[in-house]
Amino acid sequence: MIKIINLVKSFNGQKVLDGITLEMPRGQITVVIGKSGVGKSVLLKHIVGLLKPDSGQIIVDGQDMSRLGGRKLREFKRRFGVLFQGGALFDSLNAFENIAFPLREKTRLPEAEIAQRVRDRLAQMQLTSEVETKLPDELSGGMKKRVALARAMIQEPEIMFFDEPVTGLDPPMSNTVFHLISKTHRESGYTALVVSHDLPEVFQVADQVAMLHKGRIIAAGTPEELQNHSDPVVQSFIRGEVDFLEA
């Protein structure tokens, strides 16, 4: 269970997160929706330890990870995987080396075992062995996302974070990525946080949804509850109305 309590963060005097409180139940996929620039990625970066909050707590299994540092924080980070918006694949390494990277850095597994695990992940992501030797620049957007997902999952994390997992992908590839998220979640049972503005597609993977607006969570519940929510801001966003987007 991950619990975010009253999280506040400002940049240059402007409050981006204004008292976020949110629970992510163990083994479930929590989706945070909200328009672009509302602070969804900032929230995610706090949970994975890339940003420190001005105030508030991020409790993971009873431990406030926003106060952790050094070795304890590194140990905590080994428990999760992150799929970044652009994939964040290392330019100088090919697909195989990118996926193998966490294993080579953080384990002492023999090369044969690493190769086997990388190939298993590639197969799970529906990628052929031809992809292995390609550099990130030579991969399509969908392939990059799947290689990045394979890398994020190679150490079998307990918690997964997805930052805009389908941004920039065509509808069939978006569905493929969401299908892969559902499939890997069923197989591994990880706890997940997905931040996305891709509606209604993101509802297909969500166990619970929260909407971030003006630095606060203004609605939370199951996908059905959100879709039937009475708040006009929520309804306006779900329907993609122009006046809301320009507000």
Added chain:
Amino acid sequence: MVNLVRQLGQRSLNIVQEAGAMLIFLLESLGLAFMPPFRPRRVLQEIYKIGVKSTLIVMLTGAFTGMVMALQGYYTLRQYGSEGALGAAVALSLIREMGPVLTGIMVSARAGSAVTAEIGIMRITEQLDALDTMAVNPMQYVVMPKLLAGIIAVPLLTAIFDVVGILGGYLVGVILLGVSSGSYFASMKQSVVALDINGGIVKSLVFGLTIILVACYKGFYTEHGAEGVSKATNQTVVLSAVLVLAWDYVLTSFFM
């Protein structure tokens, strides 16, 4: 007027703040060189990128610098009938000043800009964040090997610059202008002492560290997308070239 003073004060504070931040960045990265995991392969890769790939441009610059110095020196020395001292003049200028300074400026233009662009792109494409989330310290994986490579490669490049420059001077002075080969090398052997060579090595060590430090720092704290990378790269070349010249004065006054 008050505004001008305020702006000057603010600017001075910013400079001091950035210098302090850079020093902390340096100490943190170098400190990580002594903590496992040690990364000899990454250091070798960076020596190749920063050092080996700069060799040709350094050799070309060294050759032409030596040739020009021989040409200028020959006509000046001939007025006093001292053409025989041409070898000493070329070698001392190269070893004490021109070698370290010009190598530093060439490395800053070729490798420093590349280092900033590489790290800057890693920053804006979240590759540094990805390392962090994998519990791999980006300072240790990305910055530390480059700093060590700079400290190792720049003195070696400076030595290559000096040797090629002396040979360039030989080509012009001895083969084209007719100075005796024996006096070219004999005057050099007589005039160049260990202090000159040590001074050149110390300068090139400091320059190497300064250039790569500035390059890594500017890349690591790049902001605002592609424009930010372009700005950071530009700042690296300008700042490291100015710092090389400033350090040169400080170190020369120390060795004199």
